[in-house]
Amino acid sequence: MKAIKRMHGRTVVLPTRDIDTDQIIAARFLTTTSSEGLGKSAFYDLRYNKDGSEKADFALNQPAADGCSILIGGNNFGCGSSREHAPWALLDYGFEAVISTEIADIFKNNSLKNGLLAIVIDEESHEWLVSNPGAEITIDVETSSITLPDGHEVGFAMESFARHCLLEGIDQLGFLQNASTAIEAYEENRNWTP
Amino acid sequence: MKNNKTLFQKVWDDHVVVAETPETPAILYIDLHIVHEVTTPQAFSVLREAGLPVRRPDLTLPTLDHSTPTTPVSSFKDLLVAGVGAANQVRQMEQNCEDFGLDLLGYGSGRRGIVHVIGPELGATQPGKTIVCGDSHSSTHGAFGALAFGIGTTEVGHVLATQCLLQRKPKTFEVNIKGTLPAGVGAKDLILAVIGQIGVNGGNGHVIEYRGEAIEAMDMESRMTICNMSIEAGARAGMIAPDSTTFDYLKGKPRAPKGADWDAAVDRWKDLRTDDGAEFDKSVTIDANDMQPMVTYGTNPGMVVAINDPVPDGKDASFQKALSYMQIESGKAMTANSVDIVFVGSCTNGRISDIEEAANILKGRKIADGVRMLVVPGSELVKKEAEDRGLDKIITAAGAEWREAGCSMCIAMNGDIVKPGQLSVSTSNRNFEGRQGIGARTVLASPATAAASAIAGHVADPRSYS
Numbered sequence A: 001m002k003a004i005k006r007m008h009g010r011t012v013v014l015p016t017r018d019i020d021t022d023q024i025i026a027a028r029f030l031t032t033t034s035s036e037g038l039g040k041s042a043f044y045d046l047r048y049n050k051d052g053s054e055k056a057d058f059a060l061n062q063p064a065a066d067g068c069s070i071l072i073g074g075n076n077f078g079c080g081s082s083r084e085h086a087p088w089a090l091l092d093y094g095f096e097a098v099i100s101t102e103i104a105d106i107f108k109n110n111s112l113k114n115g116l117l118a119i120v121i122d123e124e125s126h127e128w129l130v131s132n133p134g135a136e137i138t139i140d141v142e143t144s145s146i147t148l149p150d151g152h153e154v155g156f157a158m159e160s161f162a163r164h165c166l167l168e169g170i171d172q173l174g175f176l177q178n179a180s181t182a183i184e185a186y187e188e189n190r191n192w193t194p
Numbered sequence B: 001m002k003n004n005k006t007l008f009q010k011v012w013d014d015h016v017v018v019a020e021t022p023e024t025p026a027i028l029y030i031d032l033h034i035v036h037e038v039t040t041p042q043a044f045s046v047l048r049e050a051g052l053p054v055r056r057p058d059l060t061l062p063t064l065d066h067s068t069p070t071t072p073v074s075s076f077k078d079l080l081v082a083g084v085g086a087a088n089q090v091r092q093m094e095q096n097c098e099d100f101g102l103d104l105l106g107y108g109s110g111r112r113g114i115v116h117v118i119g120p121e122l123g124a125t126q127p128g129k130t131i132v133c134g135d136s137h138s139s140t141h142g143a144f145g146a147l148a149f150g151i152g153t154t155e156v157g158h159v160l161a162t163q164c165l166l167q168r169k170p171k172t173f174e175v176n177i178k179g180t181l182p183a184g185v186g187a188k189d190l191i192l193a194v195i196g197q198i199g200v201n202g203g204n205g206h207v208i209e210y211r212g213e214a215i216e217a218m219d220m221e222s223r224m225t226i227c228n229m230s231i232e233a234g235a236r237a238g239m240i241a242p243d244s245t246t247f248d249y250l251k252g253k254p255r256a257p258k259g260a261d262w263d264a265a266v267d268r269w270k271d272l273r274t275d276d277g278a279e280f281d282k283s284v285t286i287d288a289n290d291m292q293p294m295v296t297y298g299t300n301p302g303m304v305v306a307i308n309d310p311v312p313d314g315k316d317a318s319f320q321k322a323l324s325y326m327q328i329e330s331g332k333a334m335t336a337n338s339v340d341i342v343f344v345g346s347c348t349n350g351r352i353s354d355i356e357e358a359a360n361i362l363k364g365r366k367i368a369d370g371v372r373m374l375v376v377p378g379s380e381l382v383k384k385e386a387e388d389r390g391l392d393k394i395i396t397a398a399g400a401e402w403r404e405a406g407c408s409m410c411i412a413m414n415g416d417i418v419k420p421g422q423l424s425v426s427t428s429n430r431n432f433e434g435r436q437g438i439g440a441r442t443v444l445a446s447p448a449t450a451a452a453s454a455i456a457g458h459v460a461d462p463r464s465y466s
Helices: A085-093 A105-113 A123-131 A160-168 A172-177 A180-189 B007-013 B041-050 B076-082 B084-099 B115-122 B136-144 B153-162 B187-198 B220-233 B244-250 B259-269 B317-326 B352-362 B380-388 B391-397 B447-456
Strands: A006-014 A070-073 A097-100 A117-120 A136-140 A145-147 A153-155 B016-018 B026-029 B032-035 B060-062 B130-133 B147-150 B164-167 B171-178 B206-211 B237-239 B282-287 B294-296 B304-306 B341-344 B372-375 B423-426 B441-444
Touching: A006 A097, A006 A123, A070 A123, A085 A105, A097 A123, A105 A117, A105 A160, A105 B153, A172 B153, A172 B164, A180 B016, A180 B026, B007 B147, B007 B206, B007 B237, B032 B115, B032 B153, B041 B084, B041 B153, B060 B115, B076 B084, B115 B130, B115 B136, B115 B220, B115 B380, B130 B136, B136 B147, B136 B220, B136 B237, B147 B237, B153 B164, B171 B187, B187 B220, B187 B282, B187 B294, B187 B304, B187 B447, B206 B220, B220 B237, B220 B244, B220 B352, B244 B259, B341 B352, B341 B447, B352 B380, B352 B391, B352 B447, B380 B391, B423 B447
Parallel strands: A006 A070, A070 A097, A097 A117, B032 B060, B032 B130, B130 B147, B171 B206, B171 B282, B206 B237, B341 B372, B341 B423, B423 B441
Antiparallel strands: A006 A136, A136 A145, A145 A153, B016 B026, B026 B164, B294 B304, B294 B441
């Protein structure tokens, strides 16, 4: 994973609450053995009509959404399935961050492990972002803050290890492998065996 | 009473390899890793590229379920029913298991099935274990007093390579079910009611422990249905303290401990209860006595209503969007809606007691004209047992289809699909937009409600058919 210290981008808004991972990427697109090229399937049934034409009223299909890299989602974004294809699809589509008032646990974990900034902020700031699609904002992982267009700063909490891994570009598998002595000791010393 | 521990805390403490610090999560040891074809290929690729073996093949249980057709499979051509991508994924899984020395419960094993059905029926799921799978319904295994949760594919790679995960300790949430469920009301109705009450995000960041008289009175398969849907309330895990019901279920199962090991295991398992005075971070008490059969009316499992009650009204845009997608009106009972498809199966309700519950209602009756009903056993062992009991004959005589084991219409990636606009009464776990097919309208219900609805041709109260 490459290191991410800060990013700057424009927002697009999907204000519906409880946007689940089936909507982010439907199961029929999961019959792949790769994690690449899933962007074209992101939000597919919300983006396209049955005949393959674009649904004009969907936010991501608006000309203003071109080049947007920050998704502002409704509360409880990413609920449902554990499919990591959801953050893979959003990243491949061009998103670098998802911001909501609440983000479901597994989706948040999966996102941060792939360098998709999953960020939870307070309701008031979220409301402002929902009301102002297309806002240009900066997300600073180092200071855990978002800078709004007027210069106002909004803080956010991020699990300290996930933040450290983002800042340093650390692969968590390597971190676990470095604990091999402790893992072996645990296996040898436990008082029952699974 | 600080030293008094919850069930969760006991299982957690027993698996900490390295304790968490403010800077780093705990390293948690995993006792059982169940793997399937859809969420693992990318993880096996990581191991292959890094030249890493699977650390504990003996603690890894692979099977095929999500992208497998529910029609008979004896060749690659048969797999193509689910599409070429799905067929290749199955072949890739078989190859990965061969390359990494894993004992795949695949075609020809007689033991293939849905990840969360085969773990318990083999006795691999046991109290006090940590169990993970690249599937959010891993919470099912918590019914045995295991700490079980779904993980992403990156984490599947972590467990394959190190048998460990990096985890922050979640909070605890007590869901106390007092009283007794009335006749004709079951575990599925109860868990839908619980999700309706606490909300689809009510469990975020928490591990639920289900307790109380109604839970203690349940058999293991009902407890699995309860824990299975913990994730639908946002909780990654749900747990129930093991008791004699648990031990009786496990005794003699192929992978359960034997002889002196069994006695030692039961002694250890008996301590897996929340101590008196232990504190939960959050708590709710729900009364089972007045419970009704429950169905969903919207596009998440928290949008739930008693079978004969009017669908509620909601003003906000998300609520209206859901009702518009479902073509459901507020103010009318769900029984007003005619049914196109009925699906009995999935990791929520694909076990033998679920098939039996549906068959009991189908017996001597015919499903309504124009309704298609699929009954899909959760595993090859469930299928065999149902056939040994003659349940398949009852099901087919009623005009329903009796299929091969798999995830089937719960996930619509294996050839079993609800068509656009069709209304499906389904015993699965998610009524999300498009979950059962593009434009599919899903009503979640118990096996009894599903079977009654198939006969009536509209969403129906099963108590009129028992």
